[in-house]
Amino acid sequence: MKTEIKGFNFEDIKLKFNKHGLIPAIAQDFKTGEVLMLAYMNEESLKLTLERGKATYFSRSRQALWLKGETSGHFQHIKEIRFDCDCDTLLLLIEQEGAACHTGSYSCFYRKINLQEN
Numbered sequence: 001m002k003t004e005i006k007g008f009n010f011e012d013i014k015l016k017f018n019k020h021g022l023i024p025a026i027a028q029d030f031k032t033g034e035v036l037m038l039a040y041m042n043e044e045s046l047k048l049t050l051e052r053g054k055a056t057y058f059s060r061s062r063q064a065l066w067l068k069g070e071t072s073g074h075f076q077h078i079k080e081i082r083f084d085c086d087c088d089t090l091l092l093l094i095e096q097e098g099a100a101c102h103t104g105s106y107s108c109f110y111r112k113i114n115l116q117e118n
Contacts (some may be wrong), residue, residue, distance in 0.1 A: 015083060022058060025090040027039070030093040036096060038108070046090075048067075054075050076094040078092060078094055080093040
């Protein structure tokens with residue numbers, strides 16, 4: 001029996017989870033293209049994300065599922081999920097409510113290394 005949720009078939013699409021059962025998931029604003037954060041998913045969190053339409057991750061520090069926005073109200077509404085050519089990374093195109101970063105910044109990537117020409 002095939003496990004299919006909203007057109008995603010886990011048997012046909014052979015995602016490559018690492019030895020801990022996790023796969024990196026990049027959250028990107030679907031309108032602007034801005035990269036907002038990187039988190040990890042396991043198979044259960046991916047299934048919940050597909051069922052709910054809201055990003056659910058696996059917290060490596062807490063060793064538990066984590067519905068983004070559950071405590072902050074800053075939910076990530078899924079518009080599309082893509083996977084890379086090696087099937088080892090997910091790209092979540094999302095509509096972000098509020099800030100994606102725990103610091104309060106819209107994106108976790110708000111700092112940069114300044115490169116100067118020599």
